[in-house]
Amino acid sequence: MPGLFEFWNRKKRRDSTLSSQTMLSCSGTDPSLTRAAFAEFIGTFVLVAIGNGSVAQSQLTNGEKGNYFTINWGWALGCSLGILISAKTSGGHINPAVTMALAVAKEFPWKRLPAYWCAQYLGALAASSTVLGVYYEAIMNGKVNGEFKIQKDSSDPGSAAIFANYPAPYSSASTGLMEEILSTVVFMLVIRVVTDRQSKVPSFLQPLYIGFTLLAIGVSYGSNGGYALNPARDLAPRVVTLFAGWGSHVFSFRGYNWFWIYLLGPHVGAILGIGIFNLFLKSDGTMDDTRSESPCIDLENGYGKELDVIWRLNENRDIEPDMNKLDKENPPRYSVAYASSRPQLGRGLSCPVVTSNR
Structure with a gap:
């Protein structure tokens, strides 16, 4: 029976490769919606816990144990690990904008979108609350006259910037929106390219490529107003700061002219990114002379x-x-x-x- 065993081993390798190619679609194993939603919760939790944790360590030690470079690496690694954890069960979206873009492109069922969104926002909410708890004493140290530093009409968000994105003093809302859309277009393009079946990118490399893309965006377009690329990553932590003592100014910062950018920009950018991929970069499905592994x-x-x-x-x-x-x-x-x-x-x-x- 060596021939049968040889065939079975080849089949398992092909099935493994094919399963990896369905990442960021409905699922690799067609799980129940409950299991898929829980995987999205855990994946998003890991993303935000590591990302916000890297910001907290840098800011609260005045750069002694971190800097902008380590923050970018924190978000990149958090993204890769979050996808790695959740991909086989839920598809590894961990981003409401990615989920919606896939649904718009008819690559993900609309009926699953509400559950995915709830899981993603709750995961980010739990993660930012965890970071607040872990760094509570250090954050309390940053109070000024018994209050947090962020004030009405202030250009400095203070420790609130540990959790959500805020613009640099010189940045305009139009610049922030353009930057957020552009960054998310690039991010979504890379996601679809590396997870496309015709690209034949090994499953274990897909989260790394996506994480490195986030790193590249951070080191090139992060200074003006941060780089959310993910509505859950910004809105949920912002809500935590709203109820944790920073007050309504976390939303009214710059006259309510910024928080919405991190909600609208990623959705628009993700839809544009997947549209560009499907129109110009996606394979037409024809097979060439090379034999596919899947x-x-x-x-x-x-x-x-x-x-x-x-x-x-x-x-x-x-x-x-x-x-x-x-x-x-x-x-x-x-x-x-x-x-x-x-x-x-x-x-x-x-x-x-x-x-x-x-």
Whole structure:
């Protein structure tokens, strides 16, 4: 039976690769909505806990144990780890803007969006509350005359900037919005490129590429007003500061002219990013002469859309099978069945379940 074991090992490798290619879609394993939402909660919690924690450590030690560079790395690593934790169960969105963009592009079911959004915002809320608890004594040290430093008409948000984004004194709202949209367009483009099935990026590298993209955006477009790219990452911590003593000025900062930028900008940027990908960069689905590591099955015709499927399953590998005469003259050694629980990949394609005919 060595041939069967060899085939089974190849099949497992192909299934593993194919599962990784469905990241940031509905799911890699079609879990229940409850499990998917919990994964989004945990993934977003990790993102915000590490990101805001890196800001707190830098600001509250006056740069002694951190700086802008470590903050960028904190958010990048938090993003990578959050996706890594949640990807196999929920798709690893951990971002309401990403979830909505996928739904608009019909790559994610709208009926799941409310649960994902709730989980993402609650995860960010829990994470920022945790950071507040961990650094509570140090934050209390930053009070001025018994109050937090942020005041009405102040240009300095003080320790509130640990949790949410605030603009530099010279930044205008139009600049902030343009920067947020541009950054999220780039972010979403990279997400769709590295998770596209035709890109064949290994699953273990996908979170790293996405995290490095966040790092690149931070070191290039972070000084004007921060870089949220994620509404949950900004709104939920801002709500925490609202009730934790900073008051309503966390929203009215600059005359209510900034907090909405971190809500609108990421959504617009993510939709534009996935639109650009689908219009100009996405593969048309045709297969080239190279054999894919993750072949799929044409549900409409019942045959391998990619000849490599039958090539690998066929006992005679020296001759490419004639698809028109396959059933009568050159039957495959293994038959293909379809499991409805397997994720659909679009264009009538689904993952094959292979069983032996002998």
